[in-house]
Amino acid sequence: MNLTAIDWVIMFLYFAFVLGIGVFLKRFMKTSTDFFLAGRSLPAWVCGIAFMAANLGAVEVIGMGASGAKYGIATSHFYWIGAIPAMVFIGLFMMPFYYGSRARSVPEFLRLRFDEKTRAFNAIVFAVMTVLSSGISMYAMAKLIQVLHILDVPLAKMGLPMSWSFHLSVFISALIVLGYVFLGGLTSAIYNEVLQFFLIVAGFLPLVFLGLKNVGGWSGLKTQLPSAFTHSWQGMTSAQSNPLGVEWFGLVMGLGFTLSFGYWCTNFLVVQRAMAAGSMIDARRTPLIAAVPKMFFPALVILPGMIAMALPTPQQVVTVNGVVQMQTVSNGGKGLIPVKIDVATGKPAVDREGKPVLDYDLAIPNMLLHYFPTGILGLGLTALLASFMSGMAGNVTAFNTVWTYDIYQSYIHKGASDKHYLHMGQFATVFGILFSIAAAYAATRYNNLMDFLQLVFAFVNAPLFATFLLGMFWKRTTGHGAFTGLASGTAVAFLHHGSTLARGDVVGIKGGFIAVLHEYPSEMAQNFWTAIWAFSACFAITVGVTLITKPRKEKELVGLVYSLTERPSEEHLLWYQRPAYLGGLVLILALVLNIIFK
Amino acid sequence: MNLDIRYPIGWMFSLFGVILALFGLLGDKQIYARSLGVNINFDSGVGLLAFGILMLLLAWRGSAKAKAGPRTGAKD
Numbered sequence: 112m113n114l115t116a117i118d119w120v121i122m123f124l125y126f127a128f129v130l131g132i133g134v135f136l137k138r139f140m141k142t143s144t145d146f147f148l149a150g151r152s153l154p155a156w157v158c159g160i161a162f163m164a165a166n167l168g169a170v171e172v173i174g175m176g177a178s179g180a181k182y183g184i185a186t187s188h189f190y191w192i193g194a195i196p197a198m199v200f201i202g203l204f205m206m207p208f209y210y211g212s213r214a215r216s217v218p219e220f221l222r223l224r225f226d227e228k229t230r231a232f233n234a235i236v237f238a239v240m241t242v243l244s245s246g247i248s249m250y251a252m253a254k255l256i257q258v259l260h261i262l263d264v265p266l267a268k269m270g271l272p273m274s275w276s277f278h279l280s281v282f283i284s285a286l287i288v289l290g291y292v293f294l295g296g297l298t299s300a301i302y303n304e305v306l307q308f309f310l311i312v313a314g315f316l317p318l319v320f321l322g323l324k325n326v327g328g329w330s331g332l333k334t335q336l337p338s339a340f341t342h343s344w345q346g347m348t349s350a351q352s353n354p355l356g357v358e359w360f361g362l363v364m365g366l367g368f369t370l371s372f373g374y375w376c377t378n379f380l381v382v383q384r385a386m387a388a389g390s391m392i393d394a395r396r397t398p399l400i401a402a403v404p405k406m407f408f409p410a411l412v413i414l415p416g417m418i419a420m421a422l423p424t425p426q427q428v429v430t431v432n433g434v435v436q437m438q439t440v441s442n443g444g445k446g447l448i449p450v451k452i453d454v455a456t457g458k459p460a461v462d463r464e465g466k467p468v469l470d471y472d473l474a475i476p477n478m479l480l481h482y483f484p485t486g487i488l489g490l491g492l493t494a495l496l497a498s499f500m501s502g503m504a505g506n507v508t509a510f511n512t513v514w515t516y517d518i519y520q521s522y523i524h525k526g527a528s529d530k531h532y533l534h535m536g537q538f539a540t541v542f543g544i545l546f547s548i549a550a551a552y553a554a555t556r557y558n559n560l561m562d563f564l565q566l567v568f569a570f571v572n573a574p575l576f577a578t579f580l581l582g583m584f585w586k587r588t589t590g591h592g593a594f595t596g597l598a599s600g601t602a603v604a605f606l607h608h609g610s611t612l613a614r615g616d617v618v619g620i621k622g623g624f625i626a627v628l629h630e631y632p633s634e635m636a637q638n639f640w641t642a643i644w645a646f647s648a649c650f651a652i653t654v655g656v657t658l659i660t661k662p663r664k665e666k667e668l669v670g671l672v673y674s675l676t677e678r679p680s681e682e683h684l685l686w687y688q689r690p691a692y693l694g695g696l697v698l699i700l701a702l703v704l705n706i707i708f709k
Numbered sequence: 710m711n712l713d714i715r716y717p718i719g720w721m722f723s724l725f726g727v728i729l730a731l732f733g734l735l736g737d738k739q740i741y742a743r744s745l746g747v748n749i750n751f752d753s754g755v756g757l758l759a760f761g762i763l764m765l766l767l768a769w770r771g772s773a774k775a776k777a778g779p780r781t782g783a784k785d
Binding site for chain 2 (some may be wrong): 117120121124125128132135136139157297302303306308313317321324325481482483484485486487490576
């Protein structure tokens with residue numbers, strides 16, 4: 112990597128702006144509401160952009176680029192099916208309860224609607240999950256900086272060993288995120304997410320432009336790639352005939368319903384951004400505004416991955432001793448995607464059938480190195496770093512809030528002054544980040560540990576939406592019902608994963624550890640069906656237990672349940688200001704995109 | 710909150726825009742072989758600067774409005 116002074120100037124200016132925002136906001140952090148909820152005063156467009164940018168962590172940019180290279184445009188199902196409908200649903204139907212109940216967090220809403228045990232379950236799992244996700248972001252970023260040799264030259268100049276690249280990356284990113292969240296709380300995190308969002312667009316748009324110019328536009332790309340790569344719905348009637356290995360029902364119900372609604376409608380990480388809005392109407396607009404950039408994001412992250420795969424020149428960028436060189440592919444890589452090198456043996460990795468495994472995660476980084484000269488390269492890399500940091504900060508702010516309100520204030524130290532909880536929030540930011548660092552290092556030692564923990568969280572998350580759906584739209588639903596439903600949904604997810612396996616996988620963490628009763632064509636299909644089973648079990652058990660337990664008095668549920676809550680009045684608004692119209696418009700747009708790229 | 714995020718965004722993008730555009734204009738042109746002969750630094754620089762200025766204009770208009778009109782607290 113041959114970065115020059117101008118690249119470093121851009122990177123440092125970005126760090127300076129990010130920290131500067133935190134320093135500027137420090138003076139406004141007077142109460143815990145300022146720190147954890149941004150004083151409930153931000154405009155809708157700011158919350159909307161933060162709502163979509165907060166989950167731009169490690170998974171999003173690198174992962175979606177990788178999927179674009181691996182599966183082609185079918186990856187956009189994660190946006191057009193797996194996000195947009197859920198975002199419209201939470202804006203139109205769920206935000207009135209989240210915002211209207213004045214709950215300060217999602218676990219706190221569960222406490223208001225159900226009972227203490229349901230809240231505790233959700234709060235503890237969520238707190239652990241956020242810290243680990245932030246650690247994964249940190250790990251992925253440090254690993255990428257290492258692979259791209261970004262810090263090699265500065266390290267050599269300082270006379271430090273190359274192995275410090277990882278330590279330095281973790282340390283610097285942790286310090287920056289800690290700095291701006293500690294100083295300015297949620298406001299600072301949200302403002303920086305907005306800044307980061309625009310930066311990501313600015314860094315990736317020129318990349319897409321150059322890539323498309325190179326392959327001859329969209330029509331040129333179509334001729335270079337197999338037909339299923341440029342048609343998102345081709346072969347979806349059967350799992351055998353499309354790159355994802357999932358049939359349309361599993362896709363729509365698993366990804367489009369249970370997983371996506373479970374994430375976008377119940378995950379406090381994103382819901383917190385809407386709760387920071389200045390008014391009910393702005394809170395409802397937040398996810399609807401977020402849906403618009405979300406819809407077009409595939410053009411920025413999936414498209415570069417596809418182009419990396421389609422490039423006609425069989426050359427790839429390699430870095431030898433810190434210098435970027437072009438080398439003709441000899442080891443079976445494709446386009447710009449190199450073959451994955453097995454860390455243990457140093458040889459190209461092969462799958463069970465002896466075919467080389469491609470390192471898809473390098474699709475986007477290699478695109479940046481391939482097309483960007485120094486100058487814009489600094490901007491592109493800064494955009495990449497921004498995406499990781501925004502993911503980290505999102506998790507850290509969600510963590511410090513849930514820790515302080517739902518664990519510390521509820522079970523450890525009740526009734527202290529507001530100032531006390533404000534300080535606890537700042538302190539929680541520090542140890543949240545320390546735990547993340549520990550998680551990042553744990554990931555370097557035990558590669559499976561992260562897979563394992565993510566699996567556990569997938570089990571816990573899969574049934575969650577059933578609980579919220581019943582809680583918000585069926586007033587009889589009881590706390591015992593909700594808790595038993597959640598627990599058994601999680602158990603069913605575990606049983607399903609343990610008794611099925613995806614084709615080509617080995618029994619173990621990937622499934623089949625109880626018995627292999629069914630084989631799915633792909634891991635994606637297995638995950639989607641795990642979610643469908645978990646959701647259905649949670650739904651059925653919650654209903655069953657509810658019917659034999661005593662419901663709460665109706666007057667306690669006002670503002671928490673659909674049938675007992677007054678609809679927010681929209682009469683005074685112009686049609687385009689009304690959430691219902693905005694939501695409808697967003698859905699039509701998503702439908703049009705699906706039809707164009709079918 | 711007393712910070713309009715459009716100011717820092719506007720300043721940062723304008724600054725990046727000026728840096729990249731000047732570098733594209735004055736720096737070595739050989740490096741653009743990589744970007745298919747497009748002076749991507751200059752082009753992106755101009756784009757970033759335009760976006761930065763737009764953000765600053767919106768922010769200035771916003772604060773002018775806030776000064777002119779009576780404070781209504783949370784809007785609509």
